[in-house]
Amino acid sequence: MRAKTVIHVEYEVVKAILNSKEIGLIIEMVKDDLVPVDDERAEKRFNMGVKSVSQLFRNIADRRLHRIPKNHPDYRGKEE
Numbered sequence: 001m002r003a004k005t006v007i008h009v010e011y012e013v014v015k016a017i018l019n020s021k022e023i024g025l026i027i028e029m030v031k032d033d034l035v036p037v038d039d040e041r042a043e044k045r046f047n048m049g050v051k052s053v054s055q056l057f058r059n060i061a062d063r064r065l066h067r068i069p070k071n072h073p074d075y076r077g078k079e080e
Helices: 006-019 021-034 040-062
Strands: none
Touching: 006 040, 021 040
8 A cells, every 4th residue: 555644654664663573572682681680670670661662652553543544454433
């Protein structure tokens, strides 16, 4: 599908980030830097942070669903 609006592009980029295996690898690299071995507290903080950022990305995508092209398979009207 051709990019029809900036919002459409934003939605597709956020969706690609959320579904990316490469992002998972990068998150693991960040975890290696931030979470020492056997540090349960740091691991819990890290997991909570990743969950929070993931939710932010899902919220960004969800807020665009009613503004992407109506013929897009993910389109959802504002009232839905």
